[in-house]
Each structure stands twice: as structure tokens, then as C-alpha cells.
Amino acid sequence: MTKILAVTPPADELLHKMDAWWRAANYLNIGQIYLMANPLVQEPLKAEHIKPRLLGHWGTSPGLNLIYVHLNRLIKEQDLNVIYMAGPGHGGPALVANVYLEGSYTDHFPEITKDKVGLLKLFRQFSTPGGIPSHVSAPTPGSIHEGGELGYVLVHAFGAVMDNPDLIVAAVVGDGEAETGPLEGSWKGNRFINPTRDGAVLPILHLNGYKISGPTVWARESDERIAKFLEGHGYEPLFVEGDNPMEVHRAFAVCLETAILKIKNIQKEARENGFTQRPVWPAIVLRTPKGWTGPKVVDGVPVEGTFRAHQVPLSSVRDNPEHLKMLEEWLKSYKPEELFDENGALQPEIAELAPRGERRMGSNPHANGGKLTIPLDLPAYSNYAVEVPAPATTRLESTREFGKFLRDIYKRNPKNFRLFCPDETNSNRRGAVFEETDRCFVSELIDIDDHVSHEGRVMEVLSEHNCHGWLEGYNLTGRHGLFATYEAFAMVVDSMAMQHAKWLEHCLRISWRKPVPSLNYLLTSTCWRNDHNGFSHQGPGFIDNLVNKRPEVVRVYLPPDANSLLCVADHCLRSVNYLNAIVIDKQPQLQYLTMAQAREHCARGAGIWHWCSNVEADEEPDIVLACAGDIATQETVAAAWLLRKHLPEVKVRVVNVVDLMALPPRDKHPHGLDQGDFAELFTMDKPVVFAFHGYPGVVHQLIHGRPDQDRFHVRGYIEEGTTTTPFDMVVLNKMSRVHLCMDVIRYGPNLVEKAPRMLSVANDVLLEHRRYVNEHFEDMPAISDWVWSD
Numbered sequence: 001m002t003k004i005l006a007v008t009p010p011a012d013e014l015l016h017k018m019d020a021w022w023r024a025a026n027y028l029n030i031g032q033i034y035l036m037a038n039p040l041v042q043e044p045l046k047a048e049h050i051k052p053r054l055l056g057h058w059g060t061s062p063g064l065n066l067i068y069v070h071l072n073r074l075i076k077e078q079d080l081n082v083i084y085m086a087g088p089g090h091g092g093p094a095l096v097a098n099v100y101l102e103g104s105y106t107d108h109f110p111e112i113t114k115d116k117v118g119l120l121k122l123f124r125q126f127s128t129p130g131g132i133p134s135h136v137s138a139p140t141p142g143s144i145h146e147g148g149e150l151g152y153v154l155v156h157a158f159g160a161v162m163d164n165p166d167l168i169v170a171a172v173v174g175d176g177e178a179e180t181g182p183l184e185g186s187w188k189g190n191r192f193i194n195p196t197r198d199g200a201v202l203p204i205l206h207l208n209g210y211k212i213s214g215p216t217v218w219a220r221e222s223d224e225r226i227a228k229f230l231e232g233h234g235y236e237p238l239f240v241e242g243d244n245p246m247e248v249h250r251a252f253a254v255c256l257e258t259a260i261l262k263i264k265n266i267q268k269e270a271r272e273n274g275f276t277q278r279p280v281w282p283a284i285v286l287r288t289p290k291g292w293t294g295p296k297v298v299d300g301v302p303v304e305g306t307f308r309a310h311q312v313p314l315s316s317v318r319d320n321p322e323h324l325k326m327l328e329e330w331l332k333s334y335k336p337e338e339l340f341d342e343n344g345a346l347q348p349e350i351a352e353l354a355p356r357g358e359r360r361m362g363s364n365p366h367a368n369g370g371k372l373t374i375p376l377d378l379p380a381y382s383n384y385a386v387e388v389p390a391p392a393t394t395r396l397e398s399t400r401e402f403g404k405f406l407r408d409i410y411k412r413n414p415k416n417f418r419l420f421c422p423d424e425t426n427s428n429r430r431g432a433v434f435e436e437t438d439r440c441f442v443s444e445l446i447d448i449d450d451h452v453s454h455e456g457r458v459m460e461v462l463s464e465h466n467c468h469g470w471l472e473g474y475n476l477t478g479r480h481g482l483f484a485t486y487e488a489f490a491m492v493v494d495s496m497a498m499q500h501a502k503w504l505e506h507c508l509r510i511s512w513r514k515p516v517p518s519l520n521y522l523l524t525s526t527c528w529r530n531d532h533n534g535f536s537h538q539g540p541g542f543i544d545n546l547v548n549k550r551p552e553v554v555r556v557y558l559p560p561d562a563n564s565l566l567c568v569a570d571h572c573l574r575s576v577n578y579l580n581a582i583v584i585d586k587q588p589q590l591q592y593l594t595m596a597q598a599r600e601h602c603a604r605g606a607g608i609w610h611w612c613s614n615v616e617a618d619e620e621p622d623i624v625l626a627c628a629g630d631i632a633t634q635e636t637v638a639a640a641w642l643l644r645k646h647l648p649e650v651k652v653r654v655v656n657v658v659d660l661m662a663l664p665p666r667d668k669h670p671h672g673l674d675q676g677d678f679a680e681l682f683t684m685d686k687p688v689v690f691a692f693h694g695y696p697g698v699v700h701q702l703i704h705g706r707p708d709q710d711r712f713h714v715r716g717y718i719e720e721g722t723t724t725t726p727f728d729m730v731v732l733n734k735m736s737r738v739h740l741c742m743d744v745i746r747y748g749p750n751l752v753e754k755a756p757r758m759l760s761v762a763n764d765v766l767l768e769h770r771r772y773v774n775e776h777f778e779d780m781p782a783i784s785d786w787v788w789s790d
């Protein structure tokens with residue numbers, strides 16, 4: 001087993017005090033789950049003191065509490081800067097108990113006083129209507145990790161310590177949680193942590209043996225196998241096991257201090273002598289019983305140390321006098337009269353174990369990252385403007401231009417900006433960033449590597465979970481970034497986005513939570529242009545996921561070209577508390593807007609493009625051709641051009657939407673156009689043929705509540721995918737310029753009778769397209785080289 005440095009256990013007197021804190025935290029845990037009166041059990045426990053609905057999780061809590069008090073000791077003794085992340089976030093009452101004991105809770109919620117009245121409020125608010133959730137959550141001071149959806153504790157921890165050299169994140173990993181894909185995939189974070197500039201993650205794998213009802217994979221493995229696994233990942237495992245409290249206190253105190261010492265040594269060495277090789281970071285493996293110190297046997301079946309301790313070990317306390325008696329004994333087993341005075345205040349000799357001020361983990365500003373946020377120093381995005389001599393006449397790769405902007409953001413913000421990406425920075429045309437920095441990799445480097453270094457700041461790891469989680473951790477501790485990914489594979493982290501949106505939304509309702517930089521997505525290699533790939537890479541569903549989230553925290557932008565991309569990106573990078581998705585492809589694409597026009601257009605979110613409309617500005621059109629998304633815009637503009645040529649008498653208005661959230665009514669989304677502005681674009685009653693980047697249902701959903709919504713006919717991605725030509729993709733999905741023209745004839749005023757010839761021309765073009773691509777394997781030049789001409 002691991003060789004432990006010469007660390008001696010703390011004196012017994014201190015250990016006994018720490019044990020008293022632990023007992024107090026365990027007591028408060030149970031109080032939160034069970035009690036609605038008689039908080040110190042100063043009178044015999046009665047059924048009416050018990051909550052009618054017993055909610056919460058006891059099993060994980062004693063372990064979480066143990067770790068907390070031991071961290072407190074070292075924070076205090078060594079003036080450490082530590083935050084705590086509870087992977088098993090269902091142990092919410094544990095974290096609440098500890099931040100209450102250290103005084104942070106009362107600082108954040110003054111009504112929860114440090115006396116009997118406050119204690120009772122603390123108990124009554126837990127998992128009750130109008131109270132606090134059962135999990136670690138946004139109202140839990142000191143936390144930036146809910147842990148409700150298991151699997152993300154290490155990714156959040158690694159993100160938090162990046163560019164935070166002084167910070168240590170103690171990340172408790174549940175043994176059930178360790179079975180999840182994201183957690184299993186997150187140990188590799190240490191390959192991206194450079195001790196000269198980053199802080200440290202201390203993983204604490206908590207093997208309490210069980211998840212909800214079954215044994216855990218890791219708990220049934222020997223220490224040797226676990227050691228091999230962790231060593232294989234480059235960690236040095238430190239083991240502690242036991243069920244005798246004082247023995248575990250003693251062993252864990254030594255173990256934790258050893259781990260901190262190793263971290264300090266690694267950092268000192270790297271900071272004094274420079275980075276030489278990837279350090280072997282410590283990781284703790286703690287084996288203690290699930291529901292430790294709880295009822296051992298209930299109704300004849302073992303509970304402590306088993307899965308039965310997961311939630312509420314005694315579940316019928318109100319109706320079953322025997323259970324009530326057991327609960328009373330359980331509560332009293334912690335000797336509350338020794339822990340709290342008559343009035344419910346924590347005894348001073350226990351309270352003094354808490355660190356002071358912002359060193360308390362519940363008050364550490366890193367867990368309220370907005371307090372530490374420094375706004376990005378952004379170069380003027382107009383410096384990167386591309387020339388657009390006339391709309392839709394030139395093509396270029398918009399994301400390449402954006403890459404130059406990112407490069408200079410890196411230059412101006414060397415310590416608080418990072419790009420996170422699953423290995424596509426170059427292929428998605430943002431290669432300019434490599435003029436300023438490299439890919440970060442702290443493992444071995446070899447000559448042939450391209451722009452890879454220990455100091456690099458582009459975080460490329462082929463794991464959307466890691467990218468997303470690292471950026472969340474980075475954002476929530478107050479720093480800025482961008483997650484750039486294949487559009488289709490953003491859906492790998494649908495759930496993480498959802499959880500983050502919930503967290504941000506909850507934070508908006510908590511006054512002491514300061515705004516944090518937004519989580520920005522750049523979704524590229526989109527469904528329409530996945531040239532090397534096929535059906536698997538075609539899926540715009542991440543937009544669907546986002547639009548269902550609370551409008552206060554979600555924004556979706558579909559810039560059609562380079563200048564609008566720059567405007568939108570600048571806006572997103574300045575914003576706080578949102579999930580901003582920017583969707584744009586990497587391939588050469590038509591450019592429409594000068595920078596001045598782009599600025600105005602993006603500020604409005606949607607606007608009429610008069611230059612390609614076939615109707616005077618003050619005239620009502622016969623029909624509106626609307627579009628959102630780069631390829632949808634290209635097809636729409638080309639359709640408008642075809643209509644001008646072949647059906648000039650039809651009055652067509654072209655409307656482009658950049659901010660998808662301009663579509664819903666204002667009462668549904670703060671970006672929604674008011675009804676007057678909406679009608680100015682889309683009229684009150686004229687048909688609208690809408691070409692949309694994603695699934696058509698999204699637009700139908702968003703416009704619900706707009707006047708006469710049945711007049712909107714939406715074309716979009718309908719799951720017709722393969723490896724084929726760009727125009728064939730829009731044909732297969734029936735969103736091509738030809739299909740849009742056919743829709744205009746179908747829905748326009750009496751056009752079916754007036755324009756039979758146009759319909760047959762349209763069908764001929766589709767037939768010709770099919771014949772041509774089958775023969776030549778590329779699009780007809782009339783399509784691929786098409787530009788706007790008068």
C-alpha cells in the first residue's frame with residue numbers, strides 16, 4: 001500500500017472535539033429529515049414532533065460530515081483555500097448542517113439564527129413546501145455543485161481549479177456515482193492540470209458499499225485493484241477504512257493531512273523549479289458504512305452499513321411507537337446536550353473548530369464565483385469585420401474569422417479565458433488561436449505534436465462531458481469560456497446543460513448569489529454541412545433541448561455570416577447567467593451583412609432584408625419568406641432570387657432571424673418581439689414560409705401565441721441524413737430553395753392556378769439535381785456557385 005509521509009495524528013483532545021462536531025452535524029442531519037418541533041429533544045419525542053413526509057437521504061451523510069470536519073481542521077491549521085463538492089449531492093442536509101455549524105448559513109440567511117429558534121427553522125425548512133430542496137443546491141452556501149444528477153463532481157472540480165493556483169477542491173465521489181459514464185471518464189482531468197498555474201483537485205472516493213439498493217462495483221473490489229485503477233490514472237491512492245469513529249478520525253486525519261502535504265509539495269516543486277513532468281496527485285479512498293451511526297437493525301433487518309440506510313432508515317415513526325422510540329434513542333446517541341447549550345447554541349469549544357471568515361467552506365468566494373468575476377477584456381469585434389461588397393456575393397469561412405477574435409481574447413485575458421473543445425479547434429476553423437496559445441496537455445509531449453504544450457490554454461479532450469463540466473466549473477468560479485462542439489454531439493451533454501440551466505435559474509432567486517459568466521456554446525459542423533460524415537453527425541436537437549429551459553437563462557443565436565457571428569459572440573461573452581448557444585457552420589458560406597448592418601440586425605434579433613425582398617418597405621407583402629440559420633438563409637435568399645426571376649409579380653418579403661428567442665411572445669421570453677414588432681416583420685395574416693436550421697417543431701413551438709400561427713409553414717431538418725452533397729441535404733430534407741419556391745406557390749395568393757409553369761420548372765430542377773449529383777457526385781455549378789445578382 002501507499003507509503004505515508006511522517007504525519008502524526010492530532011492530539012486526542014482535538015480529535016474528540018472533531019468527533020463532537022461530527023456528532024453535531026449528524027444530529028442536525030437527522031433533525032432536518034425528521035423534526036418539525038422539539039429540535040433538541042429536550043422533551044420526550046412525540047408523533048406530533050415528526051414531519052408527516054419523511055424526505056431526504058441519510059446514508060451518505062455521515063461520510064460527508066466526517067470529511068467536512070477534517071477539512072476544517074486543516075483549513076484552519078494551514079490557512080488553506082478549500083471548497084467542498086459533494087458528488088452524492090443527495091446528502092444536502094449534511095452540507096447544510098456543516099455550513100450552519102460554521103456560521104456561514106446564518107450569515108447568508110440571518111433568520112436561521114444560532115439558537116433553538118434558528119435550529120427549528122433549519123429543520124422545518126428542509127424538504128418542505130417553500131423551504132429548501134433535499135439536495136445540495138443553489139441555496140446551499142459554499143456549493144457550486146448540486147450532485148442531483150450523479151457523475152459530474154470531478155469535472156466540476158477540475159474546471160474550478162483551472163487558473164486558480166491557490167484553490168483546492170475536495171471532491172467526494174460516491175461509489176455508486178463512480179459507476180456513471182461521466183465520472184468514470186473524468187479521472188483523466190489530471191492530465192490537464194498544470195501545478196504551476198492551476199490549483200488541485202483532491203478526489204475522495206467514498207466507498208460506503210451501496211447505491212440505492214444494490215452493492216457498488218468499487219466497494220466489492222480489493223484495495224489492490226482500486227489502487228491499480230487509480231495508479232493507472234496517475235494518482236497515488238491513500239486508503240482509510242473503518243467503523244470505529246475514533247479510529248477512523250485518527251486515520252483519516254493523518255490521511256487527509258498527508259494528501260494536502262503531497263499537494264503542497266507538488267505545487268511548491270513546480271512553482272519553484274518549473275514544470276518537469278506530470279505529478280502524481282493523491283486520491284483518497286474512504287471505506288465507511290452507509291448510514292454509519294444510524295439504526296443498526298430495524299424490524300429485524302440490518303440497516304446500518306447496508307443499502308437500507310440510503311434514504312430514511314426509520315420510515316414510519318409517526319405511526320409506529322417502536323420506531324419513534326428508536327428515533328429518539330438515535331438522536332440522543334449523539335448527546336445533543338453536550339453539543340448545544342440550553343438555548344440551542346453550539347458549544348464554543350466545538351464552534352471554534354470552524355475556520356474564520358471566507359476560509360469557511362460555506363463562505364469561500366470561489367463557490368460564489370460572481371464575487372470574483374473580472375469581465376473579459378474584449379477587443380473591438382469590429383476589428384475583425386469582413387468586407388461585404390454586396391450581399392450574398394462572396395463566400396468565406398465565418399468561424400475562421402471568429403478564430404482571430406478568439407486568438408486576441410486569449411492574448412488580452414491570459415488567466416481567465418479558456419476554450420473547451422472535443423478535439424475540433426482546427427478542423428472547425430478556429431486555428432488562429434494557436435498563434436497565441438497551444439492545446440493544454442501535461443502528459444508526455446513528443447516532437448510530432450502540433451501546438452500542444454504544458455502551458456497551453458485550449459482545453460481539448462475527446463469528451464463532451466469533460467468539456468462541459470470543466471467549463472461549468474470554470475464559469476461558476478467566475479471565469480469565462482466557450483465550449484465549441486459538433487452540433488450533433490452537443491446532445492451528448494443535453495442533460496448537463498439542463499442541470500446547469502436549473503442551477504443558474506435557481507441562483508437568480510438568491511440575492512447573495514452573484515451573477516457568473518454565461519456558459520457559451522459554439523455549435524458547428526452542423527447537420528447541413530457534415531461533409532466527411534453522415535447521418536450520425538446530423539442532429540440539431542440541442543436547440544430543442546435549450547428552448548424548453550426557463551427563458552430567463554437560455555439564448556439561441558443563429559448568425560447567418562461572419563459579421564453577425566462576431567456581433568453575437570461579443571454579446572454572449574459579455575453576458576452573465578445564461579446558456580448561450582451560437583449555431584453556425586464552418587464551411588465557406590455566403591456573406592450578407594456589413595459590420596454596421598450586422599450590428600443593427602443582431603441588436604434587433606430579427607429583421608427584414610429589403611435587398612432581397614420583392615416589395616417596398618412600406619408595402620404589405622403577399623407572403624413572407626423567413627429564415628433562421630446559415631444554410632436556411634442561403635436557401636431562402638436563393639428562393640427569393642428565383643421568385644424574382646420567375647414570378648416577379650409576387651410580393652415577397654424576406655425576414656431573417658438571428659435571435660431565435662425573438663419568436664416567442666414577450667410574455668413567454670424576455671427577448672420576444674412585442675406583438676407590434678412581430679407583425680411588422682411577419683404581418684398579421686400573410687402566409688409565412690419559414691426555413692429553419694433545426695427541427696421544424698421548434699419554430700411552431702416558439703411562435704405559439706402569435707397571431708394566426710397556422711399561417712407559418714416551417715421547413716427544417718427532418719432526419720434525412722447521409723454523406724452527400726450540400727444541396728442534396730437540403731433537397732432530401734425538403735428545405736431547398738426549390739422547395740421554398742413550391743411552398744410560396746402552394747401558400748401564396750391563388751398562385752397554384754397562376755403559376756403552374758413555375759411548379760413544373762421546380763420539379764424539373766429537382767429531377768435535374770438528382771440526375772446530376774448521381775452522375776457527378778457534386779452539386780450543379782448553378783447551385784454551388786450561385787450568388788445574388790440583380
Ligand SMILES: Cc1ncc(C[n+]2csc(CCOP(=O)(O)OP(=O)(O)O)c2C)c(N)n1
Binds near residue numbers: 060148149151174290
Ligand atoms: C445519473 C443519476 N442516475 C441515477 C440517480 C438516482 N440516484 C440517486 S442516489 C443514487 C445512489 C448513489 O449512490 P452513491 O453514489 O454510492 O451515493 P451514496 O451511497 O453516498 O448515497 C442513485 C442511483 C441519480 N441521482 N443520478
Ligand SMILES: [Mg+2]
Binds near residue numbers: 176206210211216
Ligand atoms: Mg454509496
